[in-house]
Amino acid sequence: MANKKRGYILMNLGSPDSTAVKDVRTYLDEFLKNSPDHPEAGAANTELAQIIVLKGKVELQQSRAPGNAAQKAEIQKRARGYFAEARQVYQTAYDRFKEAYDKFDKFIPKTDKRYEAREEIFNKLVQSQLQLAVMTYEDGQTHDRGTPENKKLLTEAAAAFDQIHAR
Numbered sequence: 001m002a003n004k005k006r007g008y009i010l011m012n013l014g015s016p017d018s019t020a021v022k023d024v025r026t027y028l029d030e031f032l033k034n035s036p037d038h039p040e041a042g043a044a045n046t047e048l049a050q051i052i053v054l055k056g057k058v059e060l061q062q063s064r065a066p067g068n069a070a071q072k073a074e075i076q077k078r079a080r081g082y083f084a085e086a087r088q089v090y091q092t093a094y095d096r097f098k099e100a101y102d103k104f105d106k107f108i109p110k111t112d113k114r115y116e117a118r119e120e121i122f123n124k125l126v127q128s129q130l131q132l133a134v135m136t137y138e139d140g141q142t143h144d145r146g147t148p149e150n151k152k153l154l155t156e157a158a159a160a161f162d163q164i165h166a167r
Contacts, residue, residue, distance in 0.1 A: 024051060025048065025051050025052075028044055028047055028048040028051070029048065031044050032044050032045065032048065041096060042093045042096035042097050042100070042124060042128070043093075043124070045089050045090070045092050045093035045096065046089075046090070046093045046124075046127070046128065046131070048089050049086040049089035049090045049093065049131065050086075052082050052085050052086040052089060053082070053083065053086045053135075053138070055082045056079045056080075056081075056082030056083045056086065056138065056142075057079075057138070059075050059076075059078045059079035059082060060075075060076070060079040060138070060141060060142060062075050063075035063076045063079060063142070076142045076143070077142075079142045080139060080142045083135050083138045083139045083142065084139070086135055087132060087135040087136075087139075090128055090131045090132050090135060091132065093124075093128045093131075094125065094128035094129060094132060097121055097124045097125040097128055098125055100121045101118065101121045101122055101125050104117075104118040104121070126164065126167065129160075129164055130161075130164055132160065133157055133160035133161050133163075133164060134157075136153055136156050136157040136160055137153070137154065137157035139153050140152075140153030140154040140156075140157060
């Protein structure tokens, strides 16, 4: 129960006992493991994914440093691993938000109390869909510019962004 409370506090206030990334991640992991059906589990997944994305971005930047040319491929691989892990977490959040959104009626009058709740869930759903598209883009950036993998992933990201815009 204490880990659940810490994870919840961390998620809402951003101030755990320790601000070290590994500790923050541990709190969120424990919160999600112990409370997978908590109403804030989707938001906790999103927070966890953001931590993982930042680690991937650090690796990506390191891969571009001239002093790391000899290890570039290995660093890019690590960055792809972080982005793949973040994608899984964002996908879990998306699935939770989609499930919650689908429970609402398709039409709810603006005067109904449920309208605001549905709109909030819809916004979180679209945000998680956006983050999934961003992960495809970031993954594309882990491949050398102009390579087939780079072009394929950037094209997929553009299509995902278009799909969100068309919504």
